[in-house]
Amino acid sequence: MKLIIGSRGSKLALAQTYYIKNLLEKIDEDIEVEIKIVKTRGDVDQKAPISQLGLGVFTKELDIKMLNYEIDIAVHSLKDVPTVWNEDLTIAATPERESYHDVLVYSKDVNIEDSIIVGTSSIRRRAFLSLKYPGMRIAPLRGNIDTRLKKLRDGKYQGIVVAEAGLRRLKIDLDALNLSYRILDIPPAPAQGVIGVAARKEDKEIIKLLKKINDSKTYLESTAERWALKTYGEGCQAPFGALARYCIEGEELHLTCSVVDLEKGRIVSEDGKIRCDIEDVKGAKRLAKYIGSRLKEKIES
Structure with a gap:
């Protein structure tokens, strides 16, 4: 073939x-x-x-x-x-899924506890970072990973936000570039990694x-995350994060979703779980529809 x-x-x-x-x-x-x-x-x-x-x-x-x-x-x-x-x-x-984390990449000579300029153009990342890390000054930045790393090393930014999965898949040696990174406490995009x-x-x-x-586990988890976003109804440009985790031993799928309410300046979250077989995609969708609907109700209330 x-x-x-x-x-x-x-x-x-x-x-x-x-x-x-x-x-x-x-x-x-x-x-x-x-x-x-x-x-x-x-x-x-x-x-x-x-x-x-x-x-x-x-x-x-x-x-x-x-x-x-x-x-x-x-x-x-x-x-x-x-x-x-x-x-x-x-x-x-x-x-099989790679890391779902977002990470802050920064120069080793920068103190990230100070107010630093961080580059990202993702609506989700910008929204969550502004609330989770108010000391960061968020500036727009687009381009592939190489382009963003070059702008960081050229001093145009003091930090950039990228997916850890991308760093791993490209086998980027940050030490060789005099760079470090830290995992960020923000929810990933649905199906990130x-x-x-x-x-x-x-x-x-x-x-x-x-x-x-x-990989059945990855398929089940990513389906749940994407269907929650679909139910919420804002498309992939919403400040929406989701993470599903399937426990094979307990045959249980857990889903947590969060969205930034831009008008009220708050993070709204909803989570739930369901007992299901690893091939039970319909069960994952049922859970996702419930979580997505509940999250939408919370935002609108």
Whole structure:
């Protein structure tokens, strides 16, 4: 079987795509994999805030290529995939999750207990940081990890916020760059640290193949987080964080969601749990719908 995988051209996107390529080649030595780079709107427009570019800014062009049969599957950072998506496409696999944490990367000669300028353009990160770390001065910053690290080292910022998963997947040696990092106490984006492999729903043979690289725990947890956001109803640009954890021994899924109420300057949270089998995606969705609805009620009350 020959598979054409669509990927963005950034170092992180390609690292994730080659990871999927290697997984597929390990399960079937007869698979021939070709990687096709696709530029998305988010890659072309590096200056405009993500919130102004709309949903699917890093995925839409890949989706179109898939629907036009120019690629067979697409590799995404699952947090970038809109919760309301094309009905002809599906997330067929989510390999084991990397770290879900956001981290502050900073120069070793900076005292982060002082008021420092921190770069991030994420609405979620900006909103939670402003309440959790009021001493930080948040400044807009877009670009891939290399671009952001360069601006940090050039002194344009004293700290930047990135996903720990990205640092790990790119094997970035912060010590060699005279940089340190600290895990931040803010809720992650739904499905942060998760790679989502998308396929056309009609391609049953490809989906069957992709299921062999799927991690059921990751799939269950990321489904719960994304369905909570979908229920809340603000799309992936909301100051919304979610984390689901599945306990295999107790067969219990726990979900915590938080959102920043920008008008009242507060963080509102809701959590709950459900007993379910690791393959019980419907159970995860039920829990997520309940948590998302309760959170929305709290914000509106």
